[in-house]
Amino acid sequence: MATSFAFLWFSFFTLLSSTVSIAKITPGFPSSIIRPEKLSHTTKNQLYKQKYFTQILDHFNFNPQSYQTFQQRYLINDTFWGGAHKNAPIFVYMGNEGDVEWFTQNTGFMFETAPHFKALLIFIEHRFYGKSIPFGGNKDVAYSNSSTHGYLSSTQALADYATLIIDLKKNLSATDSPVVVFGGSYGGMLAAWFRLKYPHITIGALASSSPILHFENITSPYIFNSIITKNFRSESENCYKVIKGSWQQIEDKANQPGGLETLRKSFRICKNYISASSLESWLYTAYTYTAMTDYPTPSNFLSPLPAYPVKQMCKAIDNPTTGNDTFAKLYGVANIYYNYSGSATCFDLRR
Amino acid sequence: MATSFAFLWFSFFTLLSSTVSIAKITPGFPSSIIRPEKLSHTTKNQLYKQKYFTQILDHFNFNPQSYQTFQQRYLINDTFWGGAHKNAPIFVYMGNEGDVEWFTQNTGFMFETAPHFKALLIFIEHRFYGKSIPFGGNKDVAYSNSSTHGYLSSTQALADYATLIIDLKKNLSATDSPVVVFGGSYGGMLAAWFRLKYPHITIGALASSSPILHFENITSPYIFNSIITKNFRSESENCYKVIKGSWQQIEDKANQPGGLETLRKSFRICKNYISASSLESWLYTAYTYTAMTDYPTPSNFLSPLPAYPVKQMCKAIDNPTTGNDTFAKLYGVANIYYNYSGSATCFDLRR
Numbered sequence: 001m002a003t004s005f006a007f008l009w010f011s012f013f014t015l016l017s018s019t020v021s022i023a024k025i026t027p028g029f030p031s032s033i034i035r036p037e038k039l040s041h042t043t044k045n046q047l048y049k050q051k052y053f054t055q056i057l058d059h060f061n062f063n064p065q066s067y068q069t070f071q072q073r074y075l076i077n078d079t080f081w082g083g084a085h086k087n088a089p090i091f092v093y094m095g096n097e098g099d100v101e102w103f104t105q106n107t108g109f110m111f112e113t114a115p116h117f118k119a120l121l122i123f124i125e126h127r128f129y130g131k132s133i134p135f136g137g138n139k140d141v142a143y144s145n146s147s148t149h150g151y152l153s154s155t156q157a158l159a160d161y162a163t164l165i166i167d168l169k170k171n172l173s174a175t176d177s178p179v180v181v182f183g184g185s186y187g188g189m190l191a192a193w194f195r196l197k198y199p200h201i202t203i204g205a206l207a208s209s210s211p212i213l214h215f216e217n218i219t220s221p222y223i224f225n226s227i228i229t230k231n232f233r234s235e236s237e238n239c240y241k242v243i244k245g246s247w248q249q250i251e252d253k254a255n256q257p258g259g260l261e262t263l264r265k266s267f268r269i270c271k272n273y274i275s276a277s278s279l280e281s282w283l284y285t286a287y288t289y290t291a292m293t294d295y296p297t298p299s300n301f302l303s304p305l306p307a308y309p310v311k312q313m314c315k316a317i318d319n320p321t322t323g324n325d326t327f328a329k330l331y332g333v334a335n336i337y338y339n340y341s342g343s344a345t346c347f348d349l350r351r
Numbered sequence: 352m353a354t355s356f357a358f359l360w361f362s363f364f365t366l367l368s369s370t371v372s373i374a375k376i377t378p379g380f381p382s383s384i385i386r387p388e389k390l391s392h393t394t395k396n397q398l399y400k401q402k403y404f405t406q407i408l409d410h411f412n413f414n415p416q417s418y419q420t421f422q423q424r425y426l427i428n429d430t431f432w433g434g435a436h437k438n439a440p441i442f443v444y445m446g447n448e449g450d451v452e453w454f455t456q457n458t459g460f461m462f463e464t465a466p467h468f469k470a471l472l473i474f475i476e477h478r479f480y481g482k483s484i485p486f487g488g489n490k491d492v493a494y495s496n497s498s499t500h501g502y503l504s505s506t507q508a509l510a511d512y513a514t515l516i517i518d519l520k521k522n523l524s525a526t527d528s529p530v531v532v533f534g535g536s537y538g539g540m541l542a543a544w545f546r547l548k549y550p551h552i553t554i555g556a557l558a559s560s561s562p563i564l565h566f567e568n569i570t571s572p573y574i575f576n577s578i579i580t581k582n583f584r585s586e587s588e589n590c591y592k593v594i595k596g597s598w599q600q601i602e603d604k605a606n607q608p609g610g611l612e613t614l615r616k617s618f619r620i621c622k623n624y625i626s627a628s629s630l631e632s633w634l635y636t637a638y639t640y641t642a643m644t645d646y647p648t649p650s651n652f653l654s655p656l657p658a659y660p661v662k663q664m665c666k667a668i669d670n671p672t673t674g675n676d677t678f679a680k681l682y683g684v685a686n687i688y689y690n691y692s693g694s695a696t697c698f699d700l701r702r
Binding site: 062066 | 412501548
């Protein structure tokens with residue numbers, strides 16, 4: 001199996017196919033998948049307590065608006081903690097661009113390691129996400145224009161974390177407890193930057209699956225697709241070749257009279273909408289998000305998936321019963337990402 | 352001679368006398384002394400060229416006002432520079448809270464060391480000072496209220512320096528030239544913080560006479576006065592004792608009928624204003640600013656002074672011809688700081 005590879009901060013990436021250009025296909029961050037109502041509230045009550053911290057809106061200016069505050073949510077678990085009197089460590093998760101409960105419920109590593117270190121666990125929600133919305137908690141106001149939305153920046157988020165950690169340690173009389181920060185994907189970038197910018201607050205950072213060097217003139221803009229391609233190719237050369245050739249086949253078919261109807265039937269697309277580019281985008285999302293969550297166990301992070309889902313996708317492609325029918329092979333792929341539960345009767349490309 | 356000791360960022364200090372309380376006396380930063388018209392323009396033309404950089408008003412937000420820019424002044428001297436092709440270093444002075452020309456003309460160290468390292472010299476002016484005034488360069492507008500003045504912060508100033516240095520290196524094709532930052536007093540704090548916060552931009556920082564640990568719960572609030580006291584005491588025990596006892600003598604005299612007139616005559620105060628506290632403040636300023644600029648050569652930084660001015664003040668106090676006349680002794684002290692040129696016929700306490 002290829003190295004597990006997951007990052008979510010798509011805004012960084014110019015997405016280009018390794019074969020025909022699908023540069024027009026730019027999957028957004030799957031925020032629509034993060035639905036608070038989907039969060040496991042049963043698990044939640046055992047995993048953490050929910051708290052709020054009165055946070056400064058602007059850490060770097062002294063303008064009148066800067067004096068405003070907002071309620072920042074954080075989650076806390078002290079069941080493993082050795083306590084302040086023993087200077088037991090504090091593990092802090094740097095919240096990503098989403099509801100912090102979603103990340104917390106998918107961050108097994110901190111819960112698994114906490115007992116060994118007798119660590120206190122803190123998960124801080126990123127400003128402008130989940131329940132940590134400035135301007136009165138009203139998302140419509142906070143996101144309305146740049147005069148409010150302009151306070152959403154990674155620098156401000158890092159300062160939030162610094163402020164909250166310092167205050168929390170004081171309140172717990174744990175000023176001598178070492179702090180280690182953790183993060184994945186964009187949150188991993190925050191963790192790494194936090195260690196650089198606030199070395200007096202944290203003794204170490206773990207940045208998991210984090211594109212910390214993915215900046216112009218440092219890393220190739222094609223690296224994201226290259227790694228995804230490598231993931232599939234590492235499963236089988238045929239898997240890679242079928243996917244690579246499929247983009248042209250889809251476009252050729254779409255350009256034939258009645259071709260879009262054939263594609264609709266091949267992929268069981270609901271009767272609302274189809275085009276070559278939307279179909280390609282839909283498949284591209286399935287490949288990339290599956291590679292991003294190519295975990296060795298069944299999981300439900302971006303979507304419900306079996307263990308080793310990339311391997312499963314390549315099995316569908318390499319399946320001898322589908323012969324040379326590329327569309328039948330890709331339909332099998334799509335079913336793994338979009339229909340692991342088996343309940344879908346047709347697919348909506350605009351989902 | 353006591354260790355030379357100079358820092359200017361008075362806003363940090365709770366100033367308390369080591370004897371009777373003169374906490375009410377809080378000498379301000381001597382900005383009134385920094386008059387651009389007093390700057391040596393003859394020297395200037397040999398020392399540096401003056402340039403401007405279009406700087407971002409707000410480095411940390413994306414609010415509409417943040418897109419504004421201002422003209423930031425910097426001074427440059429390339430006469431010693433080994434050049435970009437040799438990766439010769441760049442020495443950058445982190446401008447303090449004043450006209451950058453004033454600091455540049457008093458920063459001999461960088462000019463003295465530059466030839467040895469073949470260094471390029473850059474002196475950057477701090478935002479809101481000198482000619483680097485945001486909001487159209489209009490000081491009245493920039494300082495009018497917190498909606499404009501709120502952009503004056505050390506964090507923003509550090510980001511200014513980072514932005515300017517990166518851009519300058521690119522323009523000089525000197526991206527591989529190592530950068531060392533320098534600063535004195537508050538500017539030294541900026542230099543130290545710059546090394547911490549922008550380790551990818553500078554390989555080292557020299558913070559001279561810089562109160563980098565002068566924060567609540569780290570350093571005693573009495574440290575400033577303790578060091579000043581130590582300076583004078585290291586010259587002579589009698590010098591220290593006379594000054595220590597003088598505050599009570601001034602207040603006792605001021606409370607006697609006609610006492611203020613006696614004090615006025617003793618200190619040759621002009622006929623506009625006198626009070627015990629204003630006289631104490633005036634003397635306190637003389638002691639502290641002299642200790643802050645206790646250089647081994649005649650100088651003219653805050654005021655024209657002889658070499659080793661603290662030693663000169665203690666000589667005036669220990670002078671046997673003044674016998675037990677404390678006021679005559681202190682008048683001698685005041686003359687060293689306020690009248691080194693010898694041209695004053697009387698003193699204005701509100702200067």
